[in-house]
Amino acid sequence: MPATMMTASSYPPLNVQVHTPRLSLLGATDELLERLVPTVRKGVVTEAPWPFDDPMSLYKDSPEREWEWLRKVWAGRGNVSDSYWRLYFVVVVDDQPVGMQDLIGRSFSTFGTVETFSWLGPDARGRGLGREMRQAVLHLAFDGLGAREAESAAFVDNHASNRVSEAVGYVPNGVCWDTRRGEPAELTRWRLTHDRWSEGRRDDIELVGVTDCLPVLGIDRSA
Numbered sequence: 001m002p003a004t005m006m007t008a009s010s011y012p013p014l015n016v017q018v019h020t021p022r023l024s025l026l027g028a029t030d031e032l033l034e035r036l037v038p039t040v041r042k043g044v045v046t047e048a049p050w051p052f053d054d055p056m057s058l059y060k061d062s063p064e065r066e067w068e069w070l071r072k073v074w075a076g077r078g079n080v081s082d083s084y085w086r087l088y089f090v091v092v093v094d095d096q097p098v099g100m101q102d103l104i105g106r107s108f109s110t111f112g113t114v115e116t117f118s119w120l121g122p123d124a125r126g127r128g129l130g131r132e133m134r135q136a137v138l139h140l141a142f143d144g145l146g147a148r149e150a151e152s153a154a155f156v157d158n159h160a161s162n163r164v165s166e167a168v169g170y171v172p173n174g175v176c177w178d179t180r181r182g183e184p185a186e187l188t189r190w191r192l193t194h195d196r197w198s199e200g201r202r203d204d205i206e207l208v209g210v211t212d213c214l215p216v217l218g219i220d221r222s223a
Helices: 030-042 064-078 129-144 159-167 194-199 210-217
Strands: 017-019 024-027 084-093 096-106 113-120 149-155 171-180 183-193 206-208
Touching: 017 129, 024 129, 030 064, 030 084, 030 096, 064 084, 084 129, 096 129, 113 129, 129 149, 129 159, 129 194, 129 206, 149 159, 149 171, 159 183, 183 194
Parallel strands: 113 149
Antiparallel strands: 017 024, 017 206, 024 084, 084 096, 096 113, 149 183, 171 183
């Protein structure tokens, strides 16, 4: 089924879509999540350096890995308020789901700040898709939701993620610590303002279903 022909949901966040010439971000419906299960079952990360902080279901053994991953997405889709929300998108390339891209808002109506989280299946890496999906979700954040700035963080040895942040215009914003698989590790923090994003704004990214989603997230663009 083509991306633009997905069956509409009664829940607006699941109808949000972002399309670029290379890929689409589609609201993470159960149908799309089910199509991603084989990738999760096969294993998204299998060796160091480990890219995710704790707790992370993708580190678990199969089948607990798939069960916990699904439970976290289901719970996250329903945990929506003015003070916190998380939009989950399945990354689709040539009609095949290859990973996920999330957009997170904390006290968004007050601060206008978003965070991003993403992963790609091993077979989809090394093709520039990480940069493309980040640019897609940033277009949604800044152009669609009216964000003031975006933040990101990655472990210092997660070179792919840090290169993507730098390439799309983020600037370094200090360091912090977290644990991964129970061990402390240092993170590089990144920050991208709306003005800096505007300097490299793309004109080939299409947003779908955003207006109907705004009230669910407590966003009033008229203000």
